[in-house]
Amino acid sequence: MDILNALVALLNFVIIPASSYGAQLALGALGVTLIYGILRFSNFAHGDTMAFGTGVTILGTWGLQAMGVSIAPLPTALLALPFGIAVTALLVLGTDRAVYRFYRKKKSDPVILVMVSVGVMFIMNGITRFVIGVDEIQFDDGERFLISAKAFKEATGLAEGLSLRSTQVITVVTAVLVVWALFWFLNSTRTGKSMRAFSDNEDLALLSGINPERVVAVTWIIAAGLATIAGTLYGLDKSFKAFNYFQLLLPIFAAAIVGGLGNPLGAIAGGFIIAFSEVSVTYAFKKVAGYLGPEGWQPDSMLQLLGTEYKFAVSFAILIIVLLFKPTGLFKGKSV
Amino acid sequence: MKKLLLATAASALIAGAAQAEEIKLGISLGFTGPLETMAGPMALGAELAMKEVSDSGLLLDGSTIVPVRSDSTCVDSAAATAGVERLITTEKVKAIVGGMCSGEATASLQNVAMPNGIVMISPSATSPALSSLEDNGLFFRTSPSDARQGEVMADIILEKGIKSVAVTYTNNDYGKGLADSFEAAFKAKGGTVTVNAAHDDGKADYSAEVGALAAAGGDALVVAGYVDQGGSGIVRGAIDSGAFETFVFPDGMVGSALVEKFGAEIDGSFGQNPASGDEGRDIFLKLAEAAGFDGTSAYSAEAYDAAALMMLAMQAAGTSDAAVWKDKVMDVANAPGEKIQPGELAKALEIIKAGGDVDYVGGAAVELIGSGESAGSFREVAIEGGELKVIGYR
Numbered sequence: 001m002d003i004l005n006a007l008v009a010l011l012n013f014v015i016i017p018a019s020s021y022g023a024q025l026a027l028g029a030l031g032v033t034l035i036y037g038i039l040r041f042s043n044f045a046h047g048d049t050m051a052f053g054t055g056v057t058i059l060g061t062w063g064l065q066a067m068g069v070s071i072a073p074l075p076t077a078l079l080a081l082p083f084g085i086a087v088t089a090l091l092v093l094g095t096d097r098a099v100y101r102f103y104r105k106k107k108s109d110p111v112i113l114v115m116v117s118v119g120v121m122f123i124m125n126g127i128t129r130f131v132i133g134v135d136e137i138q139f140d141d142g143e144r145f146l147i148s149a150k151a152f153k154e155a156t157g158l159a160e161g162l163s164l165r166s167t168q169v170i171t172v173v174t175a176v177l178v179v180w181a182l183f184w185f186l187n188s189t190r191t192g193k194s195m196r197a198f199s200d201n202e203d204l205a206l207l208s209g210i211n212p213e214r215v216v217a218v219t220w221i222i223a224a225g226l227a228t229i230a231g232t233l234y235g236l237d238k239s240f241k242a243f244n245y246f247q248l249l250l251p252i253f254a255a256a257i258v259g260g261l262g263n264p265l266g267a268i269a270g271g272f273i274i275a276f277s278e279v280s281v282t283y284a285f286k287k288v289a290g291y292l293g294p295e296g297w298q299p300d301s302m303l304q305l306l307g308t309e310y311k312f313a314v315s316f317a318i319l320i321i322v323l324l325f326k327p328t329g330l331f332k333g334k335s336v
Numbered sequence: 337m338k339k340l341l342l343a344t345a346a347s348a349l350i351a352g353a354a355q356a357e358e359i360k361l362g363i364s365l366g367f368t369g370p371l372e373t374m375a376g377p378m379a380l381g382a383e384l385a386m387k388e389v390s391d392s393g394l395l396l397d398g399s400t401i402v403p404v405r406s407d408s409t410c411v412d413s414a415a416a417t418a419g420v421e422r423l424i425t426t427e428k429v430k431a432i433v434g435g436m437c438s439g440e441a442t443a444s445l446q447n448v449a450m451p452n453g454i455v456m457i458s459p460s461a462t463s464p465a466l467s468s469l470e471d472n473g474l475f476f477r478t479s480p481s482d483a484r485q486g487e488v489m490a491d492i493i494l495e496k497g498i499k500s501v502a503v504t505y506t507n508n509d510y511g512k513g514l515a516d517s518f519e520a521a522f523k524a525k526g527g528t529v530t531v532n533a534a535h536d537d538g539k540a541d542y543s544a545e546v547g548a549l550a551a552a553g554g555d556a557l558v559v560a561g562y563v564d565q566g567g568s569g570i571v572r573g574a575i576d577s578g579a580f581e582t583f584v585f586p587d588g589m590v591g592s593a594l595v596e597k598f599g600a601e602i603d604g605s606f607g608q609n610p611a612s613g614d615e616g617r618d619i620f621l622k623l624a625e626a627a628g629f630d631g632t633s634a635y636s637a638e639a640y641d642a643a644a645l646m647m648l649a650m651q652a653a654g655t656s657d658a659a660v661w662k663d664k665v666m667d668v669a670n671a672p673g674e675k676i677q678p679g680e681l682a683k684a685l686e687i688i689k690a691g692g693d694v695d696y697v698g699g700a701a702v703e704l705i706g707s708g709e710s711a712g713s714f715r716e717v718a719i720e721g722g723e724l725k726v727i728g729y730r
Binding site for chain 2: 013017150241285
């Protein structure tokens with residue numbers, strides 16, 4: 001029995017990576033759920049909004065770096081975030097004005113809006129690639145590690161190393177701050193309350209004098225902010241590649257639906273549920289079991305439920321199970 | 337137009353006067369697709385050899401060689417087969433330099449080249465499966481099989497005193513072929529492979545893959561992938577999480593991009609890739625430079641050798657009929673005989689004409705073994721102080 005080593009291995013390969021991935025998914029799912037709650041359609045362009053926001057933030061980061069601005073040991077990208085959010089907000093407001101408003105005026109079915117958002121997705125994807133290119137970009141210039149595996153091994157004398165990247169901590173801390181700010185906004189400000197009223201009952205909200213265009217605009221701005229922050233955190237933690245954000249769309253939607261579409265609290269819970277399932281189902285527990293078992297014993301098999309190639313299948317499976325048995329999600333959202 | 341007509345008439349006259357034929361040779365490479373950057377220098381390498389022979393005027397009483405290109409796409413077997421079909425039935429080529437990738441090469445060989453009795457010499461298809469393929473003696477390659485690289489890699493690792501390794505490979509035919517042949521060789525020599533798992537290219541995050549590899553353990557991690565793709569992602573993840581400290585890099589991982597990305601972080605790691613340390617390579621590089629292309633590009637020298645072997649075999653058989661000269665390919669490639677370096681094709685043609693024997697060495701130290709594939713020489717490298725150092729050749 002070697003509980004300490006088992007715990008460290010589990011922390012290093014499951015808990016820490018899944019927590020930061022979960023925070024990134026939660027932020028993405030919040031944006032999706034907000035748009036679903038207020039504008040009443042599933043926004044497929046959200047992944048590419050994230051990519052665009054991150055791309056602009058990277059351009060801002062390069063600009064700051066060229067001017068010699070730095071907030072070391074934190075990455076410069078955090079400083080460029082407001083710029084990225086502003087540009088992305090302008091883009092989505094422009095898209096709303098040019099595309100979505102037409103269908104909203106006609107009171108089109110949600111499914112038509114979903115199809116429209118697929119079209120918007122492809123165009124945004126193209127714009128992003130056009131602006132920043134298709135190559136992989138590393139833009140994290142801060143301190144890389146809070147705890148590096150080597151230093152941890154030397155300090156503790158354990159066989160297992162523990163590494164904690166600064167980007168992982170930044171991700172979780174930023175996510176907590178953003179979620180707190182969002183809930184404060186929705187619950188305590190006049191605009192936030194009018195958004196919730198609009199979400200609960202559109203006709204009643206219109207009768208009580210709430211300006212629908214204003215609510216829609218604020219929703220888009222917040223969604224753009226959430227998308228840019230989530231995308232930038234993901235890019236900082238991993239690396240930026242325009243196409244990868246398109247692949248993130250599935251786990252993000254799974255997170256939003258599992259939590260309950262339209263329910264912000266559910267989006268956060270869903271993000272972490274999806275992240276932890278993806279990581280733990282594909283993790284091979286051989287070493288951990290070896291530490292927990294009797295001395296010198298190692299299981300023969302890898303103790304891995306699914307090969308890592310099938311990571312995305314996990315989100316799919318959870319999505320289908322939830323839709324079958326609890327279509328409104330775990331936190332009482334709207335049914336799809 | 338007038339000039340063109342004149343030129344055509346003139347060349348027709350000359351050709352007629354010399355009583356020699358115009359031999360067409362096909363070049364079927366992936367000019368579009370995932371290896372498109374390599375295809376250009378490869379085709380130029382093959383065409384360089386053809387031009388050298390044409391200019392010498394010594395092949396089969398002054399025959400000239402005309403290259404015809406076709407796009408094999410590397411990934412689309414149907415497109416490659418259609419291209420080779422066109423080369424053989426419409427262009428009437430006598431032999432084909434290609435295909436480029438193992439899957440596409442197999443398809444075009446079996447569907448078109450074999451029924452028509454046309455020889456294919458591939459400069460770059462390295463799948464072990466091609467060694468045992470029934471080919472009627474029509475298929476050769478100037479690059480070594482990955483089975484051979486698996487053996488060499490296993491030797492290098494064991495010589496470093498490492499007995500247990502984890503293996504990850506890029507999720508395609510090439511990656512799997514190399515990983516499997518390495519695993520077989522390493523086990524046969526007494527080593528242990530803890531896990532042999534695939535990774536997909538083009539992902540942002542490889543922490544799950546690295547986690548599984550780390551759980552299996554091992555003293556080193558063999559990364560059979562691409563340096564511009566998932567291979568580097570795996571290495572980055574493994575370094576960050578402290579899962580592995582020593583890496584083994586075959587083939588496509590060995591490149592300047594590797595040390596640019598990781599520098600001193602991968603000190604103590606090592607690897608190997610197919611490359612010849614002979615003087616032939618230097619000669620070929622100079623020829624390529626004079627012809628205006630980059631001879632160091634992968635498999636460019638092998639393409640030159642493929643074309644050269646075809647023409648020397650024709651000369652040895654005294655005919656451009658593939659059914660006859662296919663049996664001469666092994667003769668001109670191997671000892672005994674005078675060693676032939678790149679740029680000495682004219683000399684080789686003369687020796688053969690005079691009844692002598694040649695041993696073609698070329699730009700990639702060609703020595704055909706087994707069913708007609710290069711024995712291959714490998715360059716062993718190590719990363720020391722953040723730089724790629726050549727240890728030797730084997």
